[in-house]
Amino acid sequence: xxxxxxxxxxxxxxxxxxxxxxxxxxxxxxxxxxxxxxxxxxxxxxxxxxxxxxxxxxxxxxxxxxxxxxxxxxxxxxxxxxxxxxxxxxxxxxxxxxxxxxxxxxxxxxxxxxxxx
Numbered sequence: 333x334x335x336x337x338x339x340x341x342x343x344x345x346x347x348x349x350x351x352x353x354x355x356x357x358x359x360x361x362x363x364x365x366x367x368x369x370x371x372x373x374x375x376x377x378x379x380x381x382x383x384x385x386x387x388x389x390x391x392x393x394x395x396x397x398x399x400x401x402x403x404x405x406x407x408x409x410x411x412x413x414x415x416x417x418x419x420x421x422x423x424x425x426x427x428x429x430x431x432x433x434x435x436x437x438x439x440x441x442x443x444x445x446x447x448x449x
Contacts, residue, residue, distance in 0.1 A: 350382075355389045362398035363391035365447045373448075398442050405438035406431075 337344040359367070367387070370378040381387040413430065420427040 350385055353385055353388045355392055357388075357392035358395070359388070359391045360395040360399070362402075362442070362447060363395035365443070366394045367391055369448050394446060398446050401446065402438050402442050405441060406434055409434045409438065 336347045338347055339345075367378075370381075378387070381390055410431070413434070415427065415430050415434070419430075
């Protein structure tokens with residue numbers, strides 16, 4: 333393995349380049365939250381994953397898991413609380429209030445169990 337150098341002023345700096353990641357899946361909102369958390373609270377893991385070229389794959393996996401968990405929780409909570417399409421047709425404001433409540437609770441659960449760990 334041959335290392336090349338570039339002269340910058342009076343110094344020679346190595347030309348280090350990471351290979352591009354093969355994973356092209358989108359990161360999404362959950363992956364971006366996870367990345368921000370790692371950058372601010374777990375810098376060592378963030379740096380290691382960046383150097384190993386596994387960060388994008390990790391963030392895409394977290395995004396998929398969080399999406400699945402979020403939609404499953406919303407559907408399960410809506411069924412448990414009896415929120416139906418009939419309620420939506422009869423009283424839209426009440427339906428929106430209840431669904432927003434469920435979405436907020438589901439978002440908190442996903443954040444606590446997947447994103448901020």
